[in-house]
Amino acid sequence: MAPSAAQLFARIGTATPPRPPRILMHRAVVLGGSVAGLMAARVLADHAEEVLIVERDPTEGDGPRPGVPQGTQVHALLPAGQTQLERWFPGFTAGALDAGAPDFGDVQGKVYINDELRQVPDPPGARPALITTRPFLESQVRRRVLRRANVRMVYGRAEGLLFAEDGVRGAVYVPDGADEPVEVEAGLVVDAMGRSSRLNDWLERHGWPPAPMRRMPIKLNYASALFERDESVSDAWAVISQTTPGNGRVPRIGGVLSVEGDRWLMLVAGYDEDRPSRDAAEYAQRCRRHFPSMFGDIAERGRMIGSVITYHQADSRRRDFHAVDRLPAGLIAAGDAVASFNPVYGQGMTSAMLHASCLSAWLQGGPDVTSEPARPYFDRVRVIVDAAWQVSTFADLGLPHITEGHPRGYRVIRWASDLLLRASMTDEPTCRRLNSVTAMETHPAALAKPGVVLRALRLRLLGRI
Template identity: 50%
Template sequence: MSLSPSRVFAELNTARPPDQPNPMMGTAVVVGGSVAGLLAARVLSDHADSVVIIDRDDPQVAGARPGVPQGTQLHALLPGGLLQLERLFPGFREAALARGAVEAPPEARRNYLDGRPKVVVPDDADTLAGSRPLLEGLIREQVLRLPNVKTVTARAAGLVFDGTAVTGVRCDVGGVAGVERAELVVDAMGRSSRLSDWLEQAGWDRPVTRRMTVHLNYATAVFRRPDVTPPSTVVLALNTSKTEVDVAGAAFFAIEDGRWMAMMAGYGNDRPGRTPEDFVRRLREQFPPEFGEVADQEMLGDVQTYHHADSRRRDFHALKRFPAGLISVGDAVASFNPVYGQGMTSAALHAACLSTYLRSDPDLRAPAHHFLALQRVVVDAAWSISTSADLGLPHVDGPYPRGYRISSWASRQIIAATVTDVTTARRFNDVVSMREHPSALARPGVLLGALRANRRAH
C-alpha cells in the first residue's frame, strides 16, 4: 500500500477520536501498561466492548517502577506529543498543571551550544515540564477512568493462536497460568518486547531488527527548586567535539513538587555525573552559570544512571506473513536515542494510527496491514530524525542510508539557518517536534531559503 508520508503525518496530526463510541470487537488486550499501551487502550476503548491492560507492575504503584527502568530519567514531552494527548484527553494540559507540571512556553526555554547562548528562533508551540511518573500517572488515571477499561497485574508469557489469527495472551498471574482472550492483541511491552520470539515459536517469521549503536550514558538527579521559579524552566546545553569536554550535553527542567530535574549524558566510555560529587562539579564547571545555580540547591536522593546501547526498530510492516488480531506499538516497534525526546510522542502517534485504522472499519479477521503501513510512516520519520543526527557523532559509524552525504550537507545548511531565519526555524521545529513530516525539509524552497539566510548571515 503506497501512502504519501506527508499526507499521513498531516492527517495523524489533525485526527480526532470519534465523537461516539463505535464498538467493532468484544475484547481487546493490551500487553504493557506504560505510555504506549495506555494510549492504545484509550483508542481501543472507542472500538471495543472491553479493554484489558496486562502489566507485570501493579498499576496502583505511583512513581518509578521496575517495568520502566528509564522512568527516573529526565523526559521531555515534545509539543507534538502534547497535541496528541490533549486530543485524546481534552483538558490534559490543565490537569497536568494542576498536578504540578510546569509550563514551558517558548520564552521559558533556553538553549546553549558549547557554552554560548544559542540564538535559535524558539519553537513557538507550548509544552510542559514534569517528571515521567507524573505524565504516565496522569495518562493512566484518565484511561482507567474509562468504564470499559480494566487492568490485570500479570506477566504475559506468550500468544494464543487459532489458525492464522491471534486470539489471546497467555499470562502468569502470581504463579498461576491463565489466558486472556481477545479479538485484537496489542504488544506494548517496550524495547525488550518478546513478540518476535513468540511469533517465531509459533512458526511465523521474526521481523528484521535494525539497530544504530549509540552507547549513550545518562545520569539524572533531582534538586530542590527555590520558591520563586526562575524565568527559564527548560534549559538545554550541548557540547560539540570542539569543546574537548566529555559531557555531550546537559539539561534541567522545572518539575512538580518544587524540584529541578537535571541530567547529563556522555557517549561511549564517557560516563559523566555518576556520583553526586561528580554531577554537581560538572554542572558548576562545565556548563553556563544557570546550571551552577541548580547545583547549588540541595540534591534530593541519589543520581540515577541509565545506559542506552542502541536505537532499534522492528520492521513488522515488512513481514510477508503476519497474523490477524495483532499489532505492536511504542518502543516495542521502535525506540530511539532518548536525547531527541521522541518516545512518548511516537507512542501517541502510534495511537493516532490505531484510531485512523479502526475508524476505517477494518476486517479484524485479516492482518492489520493498513495499520502497519500508517505506523511505518511515523517510525520512518522518527528514525530518520534520530539516526541522521546520530550519524554526525564521531563514535557512530553507520549504517549510512543511501544519499547520506548530500542529505547531511542539506541538514547542516538548514540547522545553521534556524539561528537567523524564522521561516526555516519554524519548519525545522515542526519537524523535530513531530508535528510535520521530515519531507517538509526536503522541499527545494526550504533549502534555498536556508542557503540565502546563511549567505546573509556571513
C-alpha cells in the same frame, strides 16, 4: 494518487477529535500498561466491549517503577504528543497543570547549541509546554484511561499468546501472586511491552516469522538528579544544551526541567566512553565544565533530592512488522515494542501516541480484526517510525564512534543540515521549520525542499549567520 508519506504523517498527527465509537470486538487485551499501552487502550475503548490491560508493575501513585527504569530520567513531551493527548483527553494540559505540573506562563525555555543561546522567540499564543517527570505524566494518562467504564487493568506477567489457525486469539499471563497462568481470549492483542518485548520469540515459537530488527549502536550514557527548585540558586525553567558532533567537539546533551513538586530534574549525558558516574562530585564537575552556567549553579548550590541516577542505552532499534510477509491476524505492537530511538531527541512517548492514532485510523475503517492481519495499521506506523528514525539516526551518524552505515551523499546532507541548524539560531522561519520537524508536527521531507536550504545559504552568503 496514493498519498505521500508527508501527507500520511500529517493525517496521523491530526488534532481532530476521534469519531464516535464503533464496536468491532468483544475484548481487546493490551500487554504493558505504560504510555503506549495506555494510549492503545484509550483507542480500543471505542472499539471493544471490554479492554483488559495486563501490567507487570503495581502502578498506584506517580513515582518511578521497575518496569520503566528510564522513568527517573528527563523526559520531554514533544508538541505533537501533547496534541494527541489533547485529542484523546480534551483538557489534558489544563488538568495536568491543576494536578501540579508547573506553569511558567509566557516564560520561554532556553536552547543552547554549541554553547550559543538560540535567539528566536516562541510564536505568540504558543500553548504552554507540559513539563513534568515521566511517572507523573504517565499517571495522568493512566487515571484518564482507567476512568473509562470498559477499561480494566490487572497486574501480572504476560507469558505468551494463544494462537488460532490464522492468527492470535488471546494472551496468557500469570497474575501477581499466582503460580498458574491465566488464558484470556481476545479479538485483538496489543504488544506494548517496550523495547525488550519478547513478541518476536513468541511468534517464532508458533511458526510465524519474526519482525526484522534493525539496530544502530548509539552507546548513550545519561545521569540525572532531582533538586529542590530555588530562585536564589537559578531562575532556570526549561533549558536544553546540546553540543553537536564535528570540528573536534565532544557530543553531549544536558537539560534542566522544572517539574512538579517545585523541583528541578537535571540531566547530563554523553556517548561511548564519555560516561557520567553516580558520584555527586563528578556530576557537579561535569555540569560546571561542559554545560551553561545554570547547570553548575544548580549542581553546586542546589539541594539534591536523593542521588544521581545513571542509565545506559546501547542502541536505537526498530522491528519492521510492515516487512513481515506472514502476519497473524488479531495482533499489533505499539510504542517502543516497535521502535525505540536515541532518547535525546524525545521522540519515544510521542511516537507511542501517534501509533495510537494509527490504530484509531485502522479501526475506524471497520476491519474484521480476527481474520485480517493489521497491515493497514503497520503501514501507517511505518510512516511514523521512518520519520522519527530518519531524524534521529541521521543526526547520530555524525557521532565519532559510528563508523559505518553512512548513506550515499551523506557529506552533502550533513553540510545542509548543519547549515539549517546554524540558521535556526537566529532566523525565525528556519527555526520554526526545523522545530516543527523535531517536534514531530511535520514530516522531515519539509526540510528537504530547495527553498529551505537556499534561504539558509543566502543568509550565510550575506554573512548573517
